[in-house]
Amino acid sequence: MRYKRPALFLPVQIPEFFLAKLDESLLTDLPPFSRLTRAEIREILDLATPRRYDEGTAVFDEGAEADRFFLLLDGVIRVVRTTATGEQVIALHIAPGQLFGIAPALERNTYPATAVAAAESLAISWPARLWRDFATRYDGFATENYRTVGERLGEMQTRMADLATKAVEQRVAGAILRMVNQTGRKVEDGIEIAFPVTRQNISEMTGTTLHTVSRLLSAWEKDGLVRSTRRHIVVTAPHRLVLLSGAAG
Amino acid sequence: MRYKRPALFLPVQIPEFFLAKLDESLLTDLPPFSRLTRAEIREILDLATPRRYDEGTAVFDEGAEADRFFLLLDGVIRVVRTTATGEQVIALHIAPGQLFGIAPALERNTYPATAVAAAESLAISWPARLWRDFATRYDGFATENYRTVGERLGEMQTRMADLATKAVEQRVAGAILRMVNQTGRKVEDGIEIAFPVTRQNISEMTGTTLHTVSRLLSAWEKDGLVRSTRRHIVVTAPHRLVLLSGAAG
DNA sequence: CGGTGCCTTGATTTTCATCAACACCTGTGG
DNA sequence: CCACAGGTGTTGATGAAAATCAAGGCACCG
Numbered sequence: 001m002r003y004k005r006p007a008l009f010l011p012v013q014i015p016e017f018f019l020a021k022l023d024e025s026l027l028t029d030l031p032p033f034s035r036l037t038r039a040e041i042r043e044i045l046d047l048a049t050p051r052r053y054d055e056g057t058a059v060f061d062e063g064a065e066a067d068r069f070f071l072l073l074d075g076v077i078r079v080v081r082t083t084a085t086g087e088q089v090i091a092l093h094i095a096p097g098q099l100f101g102i103a104p105a106l107e108r109n110t111y112p113a114t115a116v117a118a119a120e121s122l123a124i125s126w127p128a129r130l131w132r133d134f135a136t137r138y139d140g141f142a143t144e145n146y147r148t149v150g151e152r153l154g155e156m157q158t159r160m161a162d163l164a165t166k167a168v169e170q171r172v173a174g175a176i177l178r179m180v181n182q183t184g185r186k187v188e189d190g191i192e193i194a195f196p197v198t199r200q201n202i203s204e205m206t207g208t209t210l211h212t213v214s215r216l217l218s219a220w221e222k223d224g225l226v227r228s229t230r231r232h233i234v235v236t237a238p239h240r241l242v243l244l245s246g247a248a249g
Numbered sequence: 250m251r252y253k254r255p256a257l258f259l260p261v262q263i264p265e266f267f268l269a270k271l272d273e274s275l276l277t278d279l280p281p282f283s284r285l286t287r288a289e290i291r292e293i294l295d296l297a298t299p300r301r302y303d304e305g306t307a308v309f310d311e312g313a314e315a316d317r318f319f320l321l322l323d324g325v326i327r328v329v330r331t332t333a334t335g336e337q338v339i340a341l342h343i344a345p346g347q348l349f350g351i352a353p354a355l356e357r358n359t360y361p362a363t364a365v366a367a368a369e370s371l372a373i374s375w376p377a378r379l380w381r382d383f384a385t386r387y388d389g390f391a392t393e394n395y396r397t398v399g400e401r402l403g404e405m406q407t408r409m410a411d412l413a414t415k416a417v418e419q420r421v422a423g424a425i426l427r428m429v430n431q432t433g434r435k436v437e438d439g440i441e442i443a444f445p446v447t448r449q450n451i452s453e454m455t456g457t458t459l460h461t462v463s464r465l466l467s468a469w470e471k472d473g474l475v476r477s478t479r480r481h482i483v484v485t486a487p488h489r490l491v492l493l494s495g496a497a498g
Numbered sequence: 499c500g501g502t503g504c505c506t507t508g509a510t511t512t513t514c515a516t517c518a519a520c521a522c523c524t525g526t527g528g
Numbered sequence: 529c530c531a532c533a534g535g536t537g538t539t540g541a542t543g544a545a546a547a548t549c550a551a552g553g554c555a556c557c558g
Contacts, residue, residue, distance in 0.1 A: 112402070
């Protein structure tokens with residue numbers, strides 16, 4: 001089964017054309033913009049630059065000058081950190097509707113991690129200096145975005161605690177469930193992670209090796225918890241996976 | 250050797266007296282206040298409530314209503330998260346001059362972790378609703394604080410990467426070096442961590458057991474890298490410890 | 499149809515948690 | 529003043545979990 005992109009992605013993408021087509025209502029429901037009028041959203045959209053990213057393309061690189069901030073409209077972004085010894089660690093996934101690369105909001109002048117399109121993605125972006133404008137001019141913009149920062153910080157703390165205390169099996173189960181929750185779509189026999197994931201990817205999220213992940217998935221498949229093909233995972237028994245993950249509650 | 254508190258800590262602490270004694274210059278050099286006038290700092294100080302915390306006392310608890318934010322003047326604060334299974338994970342240490350419990354700045358209404366005084370500490374605090382006042386009235390206040398948030402987020406990402414990729418020995422070395430960097434004071438034969446630390450504490454910072462930490466410290470002591478007594482660690486060969494920690498550069 | 503990227507599985511080894519026992523230091527209360 | 533309890537630290541023995549080493553298979557792409 002291939003990943004079919006929605007019709008939104010035309011073979012040739014002309015920014016002006018695209019923005020004209022893009023209805024203001026697309027942003028209306030997103031937290032950062034929820035308190036703005038249609039006219040205000042139009043203003044903001046007119047300042048934005050849209051761009052499409054092929055799977056595997058970097059949106060920005062760790063250490064690069066943080067000159068823009070981004071809003072993901074469609075697709076998935078993987079936030080990756082590379083260690084001194086060259087290993088990669090996946091810190092976070094960004095789902096549509098979320099801002100990312102918000103280093104400018106935190107007074108950083110470089111990005112702390114690399115952002116890569118995990119699937120074909122569409123994002124709009126603004127120059128970093130506009131952050132202050134938006135924050136002062138539009139009520140609730142800063143507030144809502146700092147709320148997001150707070151949530152991410154909390155989530156990172158949870159993941160740190162997991163890495164420090166949970167066994168590999170629980171961490172892998174947790175990682176898969178997180179992806180399912182963020183981007184899962186219903187299919188015949190379960191819920192499918194809506195973008196390509198390799199065992200290697202999962203190992204980079206959980207601090208283990210691709211071998212161990214492979215063994216776990218094989219065992220789970222034998223047990224009827226998941227079904228997986230190349231770069232593809234369907235969770236067929238989410239509840240049992242939750243139990244395995246040792247989640248609270 | 251005992252921990253001697255500076256004269257600042259009188260047996261009986263009277264807030265008014267204390268604030269009168271506390272010179273505005275104490276805040277002048279701290280990032281959040283560096284751009285303010287003496288008069289403005291006086292205003293802010295007059296709204297603050299000071300309090301002393303004995304070692305082991307909680308400043309606030311995970312999940313509690315986030316009704317205040319804090320500035321640490323002296324001592325050390327440990328930020329601790331408790332997992333579903335009851336283990337503790339130390340997320341962070343706060344050094345004097347830093348804000349903490351800044352959930353209000355991130356639109357959270359509960360604290361995401363518990364803050365405990367790791368040594369006798371002195372902090373001042375303000376009601377959460379004043380955050381917005383300060384942010385709008387005092388230039389640079391919000392900016393500087395969000396910079397701090399950004400730094401902490403970056404540091405947490407680094408620690409996550411370490412937990413995911415480094416071996417226990419490297420993580421323990423790294424944790425000790427971090428404490429030394431934050432609060433180290435020079436002594437005869439090296440640099441001493443300026444607050445009490447148990448093997449258990451270190452294991453909670455690094456996701457290992459107190460047994461393993463004990464073995465490592467014993468080995469390092471035999472090797473001349475550190476010297477340690479009960480709840481006490483002196484690093485005698487920082488450079489070699491850095492090598493062990495596998496830090497970049 | 500050959501190459502590359504992704505996945506699987508067995509065998510072996512390493513690391514570190516766990517189990518267990520004990521020593522020591524410090525403050526407390528009889 | 530001494531006994532004792534609780535928190536802290538050490539060290540050995542054992543075992544389990546997961547990394548590493550190794551080899552090969554299969555899917556997809558040009």
